[in-house]
Amino acid sequence: MMSRRFPEAAAVGVGGFVRDDTPTEQVDRREAVVASLAGTVRDLVDATIRTTLGDAELHRIRDDLAAVVDRLRAGQLPGPAGIRYNSERRSWNWGNAVMGAANALAPPLDVVHDASGCHADVDLGAAYEGPPGLVHGGVSAMLLDHIMGETASAMRRTTFTGTLTTRYRRGTPLGPLRLEASIVREEGRKVFVAGSIADADGVTVEAEGVFIQPAGAPAADG
Ligand SMILES: CCCCCCCCCCCCCCCC(=O)SCCNC(=O)CCNC(=O)[C@H](O)C(C)(C)COP(=O)(O)OP(=O)(O)OC[C@H]1O[C@@H](n2cnc3c(N)ncnc32)[C@H](O)[C@@H]1OP(=O)(O)O
Numbered sequence: 010m011m012s013r014r015f016p017e018a019a020a021v022g023v024g025g026f027v028r029d030d031t032p033t034e035q036v037d038r039r040e041a042v043v044a045s046l047a048g049t050v051r052d053l054v055d056a057t058i059r060t061t062l063g064d065a066e067l068h069r070i071r072d073d074l075a076a077v078v079d080r081l082r083a084g085q086l087p088g089p090a091g092i093r094y095n096s097e098r099r100s101w102n103w104g105n106a107v108m109g110a111a112n113a114l115a116p117p118l119d120v121v122h123d124a125s126g127c128h129a130d131v132d133l134g135a136a137y138e139g140p141p142g143l144v145h146g147g148v149s150a151m152l153l154d155h156i157m158g159e160t161a162s163a164m165r166r167t168t169f170t171g172t173l174t175t176r177y178r179r180g181t182p183l184g185p186l187r188l189e190a191s192i193v194r195e196e197g198r199k200v201f202v203a204g205s206i207a208d209a210d211g212v213t214v215e216a217e218g219v220f221i222q223p224a225g226a227p228a229a230d231g
Pocket residue numbers: 154155156157158159162164165166167168169170171172197198199219221222223224227228229
């Protein structure tokens with residue numbers, strides 16, 4: 010069993026981004042490879058939840074998978090993936106819980122920056138269920154936290170979630186959903202953001218949040 014404590018990660022701290030001068034072309038190529046692997050692992054998670062196979066077959070599959078894990082463990086980072094960037098301002102955070110390319114737990118969320126903020130279309134399957142057929146409330150909050158945080162940061166400054174308030178207006182069905190977020194106002198280091206999740210029939214969850222630029226955190230615009 011792997012260790013769950015990563016002391017070196019604690020040292021990253023606020024605004025801690027790792028400079029990594031891997032050329033962008035190489036980063037893009039590797040990202041496509043890890044995203045493809047994560048996509049298959051995501052399928053595996055869904056298939057595991059929904060399998061109806063017998064116990065003996067599941068034991069055999071578990072043994073096969075354990076062998077695959079051993080192969081992956083042959084080359085590992087010492088801790089979490091972190092956020093890396095190169096001199097061409099290409100950044101990558103493949104372990105991110107919401108949009109990490111290598112993270113099969115991430116839905117993943119493909120966030121688009123538009124004139125009013127950010128939006129993302131996502132299709133949530135069986136792995137994100139809370140109440141029967143509905144998205145887990147914590148998953149909704151997680152997705153909103155991310156898209157609202159990305160809106161606050163506008164990819165040019167570091168912001169951390171200070172407060173996130175969610176109002177669940179009705180159940181959010183699993184399946185295709187639309188997330189939106191926009192900046193409401195800014196006060197010094199505080200950015201107030203509104204966000205929502207909607208299905209085809211309208212908004213299911215709405216949220217407001219305060220995202221804060223930690224004192225001394227880096228910003229691309231100075
Ligand atoms: C080059 C760069 C490019 C970067 C491009 C990156 C793009 C990549 C996008 C990824 C998007 C990720 C989106 C996920 C975002 C998370 O998930 S972040 C993880 C969850 N959040 C955390 O862990 C935060 C933990 N908390 C903290 O670190 C600190 O408490 C904070 C929030 C940074 C604030 O600390 P601080 O700067 O010391 O705050 P402080 O000076 O006490 O107060 C400043 C102001 O904020 C207010 N405030 C403080 N705390 C709070 C609070 N919790 N709630 C409300 N207001 C508060 C204070 O009242 C004060 O207000 P004023 O008096 O000025 O009116």
